[in-house]
Amino acid sequence: MKRHLISAGDLSRDDAVLILDTAAELASVAGRPIRKLPTLRGMTVVNLFYEDSTRTRTSFEAAAKRLSADVINFSAKGSSVAKGESLKDTALTLEAMGADAIVIRHPASGAPRRLANWITGRVVNAGDGTHEHPTQALLDAFTIRERLTSPESDQRGQGLDGIRVTIVGDVLHSRVARSNVLLLTTLGAEVTVVAPPTLMPHAIGTWPCKASYDLDAELRKADVVMMLRVQQERMTAAYFPTVREYRRRYGLDTDRMALLPEHAIVMHPGPMNRGVEIAAEVADSPRSTIVAQVANGVTVRMAVLYLMLGGAAEGTE
């Protein structure tokens, strides 16, 4: 594995499968009376959050704590230059405090890559602007593997070969979509993105996936449908006329859910706009993996921290 986890594209198939396998083993810890492992004792993980994201921060915090790492939550509002300290100075400060890894969430695409230039510790991207969110993709891959591949005992070492995943919504601005397209295809899945043309990246033809504007046609052949959150402010920039129209054309309601093959699952990275991209009945249906995704988030992030820092703890870079 590379030194930092910044893009899902940084992961080879072997890396990704190793993370999923490790997560599966760590998941068993969650079932024990004492849920902590001593692996990262004495190490410090900093959650450096420039955006409010209680769910992601809490997930990383829980993951680090279950591995016995010390966790520092550092929330910095506002970006550099205009006010306050620059990202570089913040990074140097945190490193001086002994951060072994920095988990960063930032509104600017590429901020984790910049951060990695300035520190010697590890960097984990917890979502950067409209770029990537690789641990979300890992937890999604974990969830898909858990639900759709053969029984648990045989899952070790497996990818997602031949599984058809349809990702629906604001692909243009979605870091979840970017990371998932890269990771899921690395693992052998066939990914199709569906969006109104305005929310499809201009160069979608260069992505390793198919693209479509027709949700109904894609749903009939999907094993997995992943709904993306749509930001209401996209409407003011004329990406689509009204929320009502968006829901009609790209929302997943019960009628559309009925088009899915029987085994297919419905995913959402959260937080959801119930009644916009996903109807409440769909979100709460047995097909929905939304709650499982949250639980898997902790174990997958444990696996990432374990693999990135556990090796370092034993002095084997």
Add this chain to the structure above:
Amino acid sequence: MTEEWLIKGASITGGPATDIHVRDGIIASVAPGLEVPGARVIDAVGLIALPGLVDLHTHLREPGREDAETVTTGTRAAALGGYTAVHAMANTEPVADTAGVVEQVWRLGKQAGYVDVRPVGAVTVGLAGKQLAELGALADSAARVRVFSDDGFCVADPLLMRRALEYVKAFDGVIAQHAQEPRLTEGAQLNEGEMSSRLGLSGWPAAAEEAIIARDCLLAAHVGAVLHVCHVSTAGSVEIIRWAKSKGWRVTAEVTPHHLLLTDDLAEEYDTVFKVNPPLRTQADVDALRQGLADGTIDAVATDHAPHPVEAKETEWHAAANGMTGLETALRVVQLAMVDTGLLDWAGVADRMSVRPAGIGRVQGHGQPIEPGVPANLTLYDQAAPKETVDPRTHASKSRNSPFAGMELPGRVHATFLRGTATVLDGKVTR
């Protein structure tokens, strides 16, 4: 004290070796085998002699951002790059929208003495795109402004652009447009394409440049005015300018060295040294720009030298300043991109980096053929110098944001003469 020089064995724009005698700031004679007792002799065998280079697009940053560059450091960098005249862009603090500011910049240039500094006047007050600056006052000032630009911003309002194009006809001025449709580029960070979609950076579509260029060509034709297009960056822009010129319209254009060599995939690691406006484009654009410069569709190479202090670049990509330095590397990049590729000969380089830019900027005494009687604005260039890695720490510019850092470039500026006075000798400034 006037200097007297005998330049021995130089190849004038790639021609046969000859001697050049410089006296009283003028080229006294040009012939092989000259003997001039008392003149300082420069062994120029193997060197190319070019008319002193003229830059249409330089950010000297003074007044206001002396932490990034001053007129002195910027013009010293220019001389080291082989330049004898530069156009200082108007986006200073305060903006060069009054006679006072342009005269200050012009005077600072004179005092520094490395190159002739030709201030560019703002088109609109404060570069705000709302109200015309007092263009006549700028033209009549001691700085004799002839080029007007809101560079950094586009004069987007079509009516205001039409009026500006018309108005400066009274004093033979030219509007140099930074072509960028503002609505199409809100928050834009990188050329819209494969890289921007992968990196999650808002796209800067080629169409946003091309739409403005097309509009401005039509306006210039309609009012019979002169339009100059700054830093053309896309293949489509070259096509539009080629079309406008084919109609006989008075449109000129420039391209930067970085757009002739670099592409947007360099942004892969979010290294902000590659952040520039207009953004780096694709290889297809680079190829079209080179072709356009070779066939004369693009008239000039202009550096868009844009120095920034370290802290303006040591940030997230979004927060980083746009721009790169270029004066000290321009000629070497042009050799690599245009000469060594066989697209342009040295006469062509002289044309695109001196003759035509001097004409566009109405610069007196520059861009003249190297022959007796003309002001001795000269550059001696060693095209065969061993390739050397660019190290911005050695640059005379106050700033270090060179996108060519770490690249091997051919060539070396050996000497530069401003009206017969050596500003650079043996690759070093004379003072």
